[in-house]
């Protein structure tokens with residue numbers, strides 16, 4: 511396949527991509543299997559990524575960012591997927607950074623954003639609870655005001671970066687008698703926070719190196735100044751307004767994975783022989799690859815369109831939801847078919863295709879499940 515050059519890419523993006531690629535190949539790729547076995551990347555790699563400018567490339571310079579656009583962020587997701595590295599939760603870091611940038615008070619921005627850009631702060635966003643995921647308004651974690659502090663109590667599960675995180679954006683109820691209106695985002699610095707605990711990373715069927723944890727808050731005292739934006743009851747609306755960006759990040763990594771697994775499978779089927787012929791010479795192989803390449807291109811054009819729309823502030827919720835469900839399903843479907851074309855080797859974890867397959871499954875579940883995406887799209891019809 512011809513190398514893809516997205517319509518939104520400038521010369522600066524091309525140069526940046528070269529740097530990111532070299533950095534990831536040198537620093538991250540040798541750790542890939544180790545992270546998968548261990549269940550998380552070491553904190554020092556966050557600092558290395560920070561030094562390279564990978565963590566907040568699209569944040570303003572005055573807050574420690576790179577001053578670029580969303581395209582710079584996209585490049586890192588694409589390059590990580592190209593190398594089949596799913597252990598690094600920089601997408602969450604970027605999402606939390608944008609919450610703070612958009613809603614934080616000036617004091618909050620200066621307190622947290624520069625450290626997030628250097629990797630000093632590793633962040634999580636903690637919405638999901640053992641009893642509720644899709645139905646966010648039903649969360650039970652509560653923050654009761656007591657003088658200048660909130661008393662935070664509750665438990666969260668499936669939290670990405672949960673093992674490494676030292677700054678956690680906790681979605682909680684500051685007014686449990688209300689639904690959406692009672693939700694606030696409380697920024698919790700958890701190093702040395704009394705009452706906070708977490709379990710070891712959960713064992714998953716894919717994305718095994720990305721730390722996903724349960725978090726427990728037992729009467730943790732959080733200063734009132736840590737409510738994002740300084741005002742209670744805004745959390746649900748703050749979350750909703752950032753959803754297009756979050757969903758597009760999932761779509762971006764999905765299409766990048768599709769392109770990568772396809773490229774590797776094309777190579778494999780040209781080399782591997784059966785009945786004295788390359789696998790590629792069988793009509794079934796050719797047709798499957800032709801179909802997948804076509805669908806990859808269609809998805810890519812759509813995602814590039816969404817990236818451009820986001821860059822000019824025009825990406826709406828339903829289009830982002832379309833991109834999320836469509837690309838994540840294509841990712842799963844493509845990885846599944848590519849694995850089949852690898853035969854028994856595709857089932858072996860030493861072949862990246864096996865990781866592309868197992869990693870792909872969760873993309874249809876988190877970030878709002880694909881059923882929820884369709885629900886949202888249907889509301890706009």
Ligand SMILES: Cc1cc2nc3c(=O)[nH]c(=O)nc-3n(C[C@H](O)[C@H](O)[C@H](O)COP(=O)(O)OP(=O)(O)OC[C@H]3O[C@@H](n4cnc5c(N)ncnc54)[C@H](O)[C@@H]3O)c2cc1C
Nearest residue numbers: 635636637638642643644668669670875876877878879881
């Ligand atoms: C690896 C991983 C990482 C994650 N990272 C994070 C994170 O960093 N932070 C965080 O807060 N959460 C995270 N999550 C949680 C994730 O967002 C939730 O799992 C997801 O939102 C679904 O919620 P649930 O698991 O409670 O499923 P449920 O809400 O119980 O849903 C179960 C099924 O019912 C369907 N369903 C639910 N409601 C409807 C409806 N109205 N119409 C039709 N179908 C419906 C769902 O689509 C799903 O198929 C992560 C999950 C995983 C697996």
